[in-house]
Amino acid sequence: MTITIIQRGKKSSAFSPISSFPLSKALNPMRPPDGKLVVFILSFLALATAPALSYSSMLSMEHSLGFNGHFQLHRWTPVTVVMENRGRATTGNLEVLVTSGSEFLQDVHQKTYTLNAELPHNSRKVFAFTILINSFSHELIVRFRQNERILISDSINLRPHYNEKSFVVVADRKISPDFLYLLPETLYPVSMSPRHLPEDWYGFDSVQLLITTPGTLANLREKQFQALTQWVSQGGFVVVSSATNYGSLMEPRTRRFLPAEVLGHKQFVELESLERFCNQKLSAAAPFLVLNARVADADVLLEENGVAIIAEKKYGLGKIIFQSLNLNSPPFNRWSGMRGFWEKILSRQPSWKSEGIAIDNQNILGAMMSKMPAHFPNFKFILLFLAAYLFLMRFFKKRIEKYPAQRLRFSLYALGVIILFSMIGFYVFFYPNHRKTLTYSSFSQLAVTGANRFSSGKSIIGIYALRGAGYDFNLGSQSFPVTHLLYEKSGRKKPFPYMVHEGPAGQRITGKLDRWTHSFYMTAANVEHPYAVQANLDKLHLSIIIENKSPHHIKDCLVYFKERFLFLGEIPAQSVAEKNIKLSELKRIEFFSHLQADSILNQMIANGSSSLLRTMQKSIMSNLLLGIHTKYQSKPESMYMVGWVQTGLLSINFKKSALQGEDLTLIGWEIPVGTT
Amino acid sequence: MKYYFLTDESERSLAPFFSKIMVAAPFFCVLTVSGFILLLWPRQSLYSYIGSNSAPILFFLGFGATHLLLAYVSLCCGRGELSLKNYYSRYGSDVSTYEKEFDFMRYGLVAALIHTLILILVCLPVLILCAAVSCMSLIGFIKALFIVYTASLFCRLAGFLCYLFWGRLSALGYVAARLVMIAFVFGTYAFARNINPLHILYTMNTGPGGMGAYLDHAYGIYMVSVGLAIIFLVGTNHILVGRSIDQEKRCER
Numbered sequence: 054m055t056i057t058i059i060q061r062g063k064k065s066s067a068f069s070p071i072s073s074f075p076l077s078k079a080l081n082p083m084r085p086p087d088g089k090l091v092v093f094i095l096s097f098l099a100l101a102t103a104p105a106l107s108y109s110s111m112l113s114m115e116h117s118l119g120f121n122g123h124f125q126l127h128r129w130t131p132v133t134v135v136m137e138n139r140g141r142a143t144t145g146n147l148e149v150l151v152t153s154g155s156e157f158l159q160d161v162h163q164k165t166y167t168l169n170a171e172l173p174h175n176s177r178k179v180f181a182f183t184i185l186i187n188s189f190s191h192e193l194i195v196r197f198r199q200n201e202r203i204l205i206s207d208s209i210n211l212r213p214h215y216n217e218k219s220f221v222v223v224a225d226r227k228i229s230p231d232f233l234y235l236l237p238e239t240l241y242p243v244s245m246s247p248r249h250l251p252e253d254w255y256g257f258d259s260v261q262l263l264i265t266t267p268g269t270l271a272n273l274r275e276k277q278f279q280a281l282t283q284w285v286s287q288g289g290f291v292v293v294s295s296a297t298n299y300g301s302l303m304e305p306r307t308r309r310f311l312p313a314e315v316l317g318h319k320q321f322v323e324l325e326s327l328e329r330f331c332n333q334k335l336s337a338a339a340p341f342l343v344l345n346a347r348v349a350d351a352d353v354l355l356e357e358n359g360v361a362i363i364a365e366k367k368y369g370l371g372k373i374i375f376q377s378l379n380l381n382s383p384p385f386n387r388w389s390g391m392r393g394f395w396e397k398i399l400s401r402q403p404s405w406k407s408e409g410i411a412i413d414n415q416n417i418l419g420a421m422m423s424k425m426p427a428h429f430p431n432f433k434f435i436l437l438f439l440a441a442y443l444f445l446m447r448f449f450k451k452r453i454e455k456y457p458a459q460r461l462r463f464s465l466y467a468l469g470v471i472i473l474f475s476m477i478g479f480y481v482f483f484y485p486n487h488r489k490t491l492t493y494s495s496f497s498q499l500a501v502t503g504a505n506r507f508s509s510g511k512s513i514i515g516i517y518a519l520r521g522a523g524y525d526f527n528l529g530s531q532s533f534p535v536t537h538l539l540y541e542k543s544g545r546k547k548p549f550p551y552m553v554h555e556g557p558a559g560q561r562i563t564g565k566l567d568r569w570t571h572s573f574y575m576t577a578a579n580v581e582h583p584y585a586v587q588a589n590l591d592k593l594h595l596s597i598i599i600e601n602k603s604p605h606h607i608k609d610c611l612v613y614f615k616e617r618f619l620f621l622g623e624i625p626a627q628s629v630a631e632k633n634i635k636l637s638e639l640k641r642i643e644f645f646s647h648l649q650a651d652s653i654l655n656q657m658i659a660n661g662s663s664s665l666l667r668t669m670q671k672s673i674m675s676n677l678l679l680g681i682h683t684k685y686q687s688k689p690e691s692m693y694m695v696g697w698v699q700t701g702l703l704s705i706n707f708k709k710s711a712l713q714g715e716d717l718t719l720i721g722w723e724i725p726v727g728t729t
Numbered sequence: 730m731k732y733y734f735l736t737d738e739s740e741r742s743l744a745p746f747f748s749k750i751m752v753a754a755p756f757f758c759v760l761t762v763s764g765f766i767l768l769l770w771p772r773q774s775l776y777s778y779i780g781s782n783s784a785p786i787l788f789f790l791g792f793g794a795t796h797l798l799l800a801y802v803s804l805c806c807g808r809g810e811l812s813l814k815n816y817y818s819r820y821g822s823d824v825s826t827y828e829k830e831f832d833f834m835r836y837g838l839v840a841a842l843i844h845t846l847i848l849i850l851v852c853l854p855v856l857i858l859c860a861a862v863s864c865m866s867l868i869g870f871i872k873a874l875f876i877v878y879t880a881s882l883f884c885r886l887a888g889f890l891c892y893l894f895w896g897r898l899s900a901l902g903y904v905a906a907r908l909v910m911i912a913f914v915f916g917t918y919a920f921a922r923n924i925n926p927l928h929i930l931y932t933m934n935t936g937p938g939g940m941g942a943y944l945d946h947a948y949g950i951y952m953v954s955v956g957l958a959i960i961f962l963v964g965t966n967h968i969l970v971g972r973s974i975d976q977e978k979r980c981e982r
Binding site (some may be wrong): 422423424430438447450453471477486487519520540543544545568 | 736747749752753756759760763766767770771774775776778779780781782783784785850851853854855857858860861862864865866867870936937
């Protein structure tokens with residue numbers, strides 16, 4: 054800036070109207086600028102920018118992406134940010150901006166994950182996000198924003214960090230780097246600091262196996278521990294490797310997760326039993342200690358001299374493997390059979406899968422949208438309304454023309470008609486949609502397998518705006534992996550901007566919609582459900598016992614068994630229904646063919662139900678029936694049942710409570726049929 | 730102001746409220762707009778519009794058509810074209826009108842304000858339907874009514890100015906009045922979109938809505954510009970009518 058002023062002074066012509074004012078001296082082309090003035094201006098600028106500079110110099114930020122800097126594309130991954138504030142107390146929004154899409158396809162869009170951060174004086178805080186990265190070609194931005202001012206910002210080039218394999222994560226600070234090379238090659242082994250483990254269960258999305266120790270478990274932050282237990286209960290796989298110091302196993306929090314009773318230590322020189330497990334025994338030159346512990350409700354996979362070497366415990370849909378060997382101590386850490394051992398361990402990962410019958414998302418979106426809670430006024434009513442209005446107006450026009458003496462009176466009548474029709478128009482046609490600025494609908498699909506109380510669920514939420522409006526909703530107190538969905542027919546390549554807020558009260562999704570637009574969000578999670586079904590087949594009957602503990606009826610239940618579909622009707626709320634079907638009657642039903650899909654659908658629709666249910670049935674039922682038939686026609690030992698519940702799988706709470714909407718859940722059960 | 734001046738059906742009133750043609754004009758306006766919206770009623774369902782992220786433009790079409798019709802009717806009323814028994818046979822024998830003989834502020838302006846309001850009122854139920862289909866906000870709807878009202882009033886006053894300059898029977902006045910309307914309704918789109926009523930109605934219909942800072946800005950500019958133009962026309966008309974009254978008084982003396 055100094056140089057600019059001097060150069061202008063030299064080059065410009067000789068005219069200055071304000072030479073008496075000090076500033077004008079600097080700008081006066083006739084005179085070289087006063088050095089003091091330049092110093093004054095610079096000092097002034099320095100003072101003016103000081104607050105912003107001071108903020109950035111007093112705030113510092115460290116971040117950790119994924120698992121030791123590695124992440125898998127299209128999978129949820131943790132980001133941990135450590136903020137340090139050496140200045141005065143400050144609050145703001147910590148944001149992680151993920152950019153996806155391609156410039157070529159013109160679908161570049163940004164998704165913002167944010168949380169409110171309070172940073173007291175001389176504080177250091179850890180903040181955790183769980184983000185979804187779909188593209189490595191854009192930088193990830195981490196920034197701290199106070200209102201519109203960005204106080205500190207950093208960007209991460211994602212290209213060197215992405216990975217195509219799932220991870221086996223070793224969360225133990227003491228692990229040697231050599232250990233990682235002995236883990237199964239099908240996975241990408243990563244050692245990471247436990248403090249960077251995710252705080253949301255879906256942060257483990259790309260993890261197939263987590264290896265940890267009781268000490269690490271005991272030191273996890275509460276949210277991390279909750280996330281870990283939730284992940285395992287939803288199908289995660291964790292190996293807890295003991296150490297000689299078993300104090301951490303006694304921690305109440307750890308005991309809730311892994312209830313182990315420690316019986317002491319036992320000395321071994323070799324473990325022959327491992328040969329049965331992974332074809333190589335573990336032997337050592339010197340004796341070594343093995344922790345003798347019993348895990349409650351666990352299956353002992355390997356035992357040697359009364360000591361459980363490997364125990365397996367089911368935890369929800371997932372598994373915990375407790376092994377009594379210390380990863381970091383000889384002879385285990387030098388054992389040549391290590392790779393085989395871990396491959397064998399990996400082969401024991403939970404095999405539970407509950408996929409249900411896949412329904413095309415676009416079909417669902419189309420059906421949801423077609424039953425959004427707003428409609429145009431009925432054309433017939435409009436026609437009638439206009440005809441009546443025009444008739445009356447013509448009538449009064451004629452009267453005014455015909456009876457000049459009474460034209461004022463007729464004019465007033467006409468005015469009355471105008472007011473009346475305006476009011477009718479307002480209340481009947483204008484007001485109903487005026488109240489529906491923003492509406493929503495949700496559709497969930499629950500795929501239940503066997504007698505599991507947990508099952509995989511998918512929820513789609515559609516938000517529709519007739520006028521420009523903002524929305525703000527949460528899915529209860531828990532966090533879920535929420536992504537947007539694009540309705541292909543809309544032709545829109547990128548979503549309307551939205552933000553995912555993390556906070557102590559849970560996760561919130563906020564965004565803005567223009568008038569006459571929509572947004573769809575999808576989330577998937579394994580959830581606990583209140584339904585149970587049992588089926589039994591004897592020589593004469595097929596009996597099905599359906600337990601519905603939910604406060605909603607299960608409607609239009611349909612069962613597929615031995616290539617036939619049969620109706621079960623409605624299962625009332627909070628009841629146990631037993632249906633006995635005579636095999637002779639079952640045999641009378643025709644085998645299912647694609648031609649029958651329509652007649653089954655027509656029967657269902659004839660049963661009568663609310664609009665979203667009926668529309669959804671019309672839209673997806675044919676494909677669903679064909680899907681069931683294709684998947685289960687070769688499984689005579691299984692039965693598949695579908696039912697509809699007019700409520701959502703997740704509770705969707707909008708900040709604007711009066712928002713109109715409808716929820717629907719499709720439940721699909723895969724039921725093994727027992728025989729007597 | 731006397732009621733008689735508004736209702737006298739002779740040619741001495743530029744726009745007598747109850748003359749046959751003046752009663753027929755709003756009826757035919759509402760008939761035309763009704764036919765128009767029935768013809769252009771959305772064939773798709775509401776969700777199809779939401780699904781394709783596009784708004785039905787019936788609001789723009791209905792309000793636009795009403796605006797054009799009322800602006801034209803107002804222009805003709807302002808120039809007194811609708812009160813002549815036979816427009817083409819009366820060249821050279823125009824009669825003096827009440828609007829010229831009485832104070833503009835107390836008569837001509839009040840008549841223009843009321844008459845424009847009546848024209849809009851007659852179309853109100855139909856306009857409500859247009860707003861209902863396009864799901865306009867109540868504020869947006871009221872704003873649109875103001876646009877149509879101010880545009881019609883502007884044309885009414887512009888027509889009256891042409892009448893004051895050239896009288897009812899002048900071809901030049903006839904052409905000038907229409908040129909003013911064309912310039913205002915269509916010409917402004919080319920050089921000053923923010924004061925083009927059709928453009929603003931279209932933006933109100935298809936713009937983002939709810940977050941339309943631009944729309945509020947454009948609406949503000951429109952209202953200020955047209956408001957100033959109306960004030961200018963009111964002032965000019967007032968002066969010209971005043972001069973005309975003075976001239977008549979001098980002649981009488």
